[in-house]
Amino acid sequence: xxxxxxxxxxxxxxxxxxxxxxxxxxxxxxxxxxxxxxxxxxxxxxxxxxxxxxxxxxxxxxxxxxxxxxxxxxxxxxxxxxxxxxxxxxxxxxx
Amino acid sequence: xxxxxxxxxxxxxxxxxxxxxxxxxxxxxxxxxxxxxxxxxxxxxxxxxxxxxxxxxxxxxxxxxxxxxxxxxxxxxxxxxxxxxxxxxxxxxxxxxxxxx
Numbered sequence: 001x002x003x004x005x006x007x008x009x010x011x012x013x014x015x016x017x018x019x020x021x022x023x024x025x026x027x028x029x030x031x032x033x034x035x036x037x038x039x040x041x042x043x044x045x046x047x048x049x050x051x052x053x054x055x056x057x058x059x060x061x062x063x064x065x066x067x068x069x070x071x072x073x074x075x076x077x078x079x080x081x082x083x084x085x086x087x088x089x090x091x092x093x094x095x
Numbered sequence: 096x097x098x099x100x101x102x103x104x105x106x107x108x109x110x111x112x113x114x115x116x117x118x119x120x121x122x123x124x125x126x127x128x129x130x131x132x133x134x135x136x137x138x139x140x141x142x143x144x145x146x147x148x149x150x151x152x153x154x155x156x157x158x159x160x161x162x163x164x165x166x167x168x169x170x171x172x173x174x175x176x177x178x179x180x181x182x183x184x185x186x187x188x189x190x191x192x193x194x195x196x
Binding site: 029079080 | 098099100101102103105106109110112113114116121124125127128129131132133135136137139141142143144145146147148150152174175176177178179181184185186188189190191192193194
């Protein structure tokens with residue numbers, strides 16, 4: 001499934017909503033998650049999973065082409081862990 | 096870094112602010128988005144949300160594991176795991192927002 005199919009499906013299920021409003025709703029949800037992570041917050045969606053931010057320490061990397069060493073600054077990266085219910089469903093238990 | 100934890104309630108609130116729906120209906124829509132994504136992952140193994148990221152299901156084969164406490168060998172059954180690959184946009188915004196935290 002891709003974003004447009006998700007919007008399509010939701011629109012079909014909610015004929016009283018304009019498709020452009022369904023788009024705004026879907027955008028608002030994903031936008032809120034990115035915003036939270038940008039602020040260093042977590043987003044925990046029981047059953048589905050949790051989004052968080054992990055810190056990667058600075059390190060000395062190497063340019064794979066030239067072999068030259070380069071300092072890589074510390075950085076923060078998004079991380080997702082699937083929730084128990086979804087993990088169980090993927091493995092054929094429950095729902 | 097403020098270190099708060101947001102939940103479904105905060106996502107519903109964002110939907111509520113965005114369009115003129117009731118709080119109940121906003122919450123129901125958030126729930127439905129999560130359900131549709133979960134169903135699609137169980138059935139087809141992939142959900143791609145442009146400018147957000149891609150969720151994919153990968154199959155892991157069986158292997159021998161070890162109970163770290165007792166040292167005992169235990170078989171780990173084949174299973175399906177879910178991974179998330181954030182989009183470049185998400186990675187950039189998260190890196191930028193948390194710089195010099």
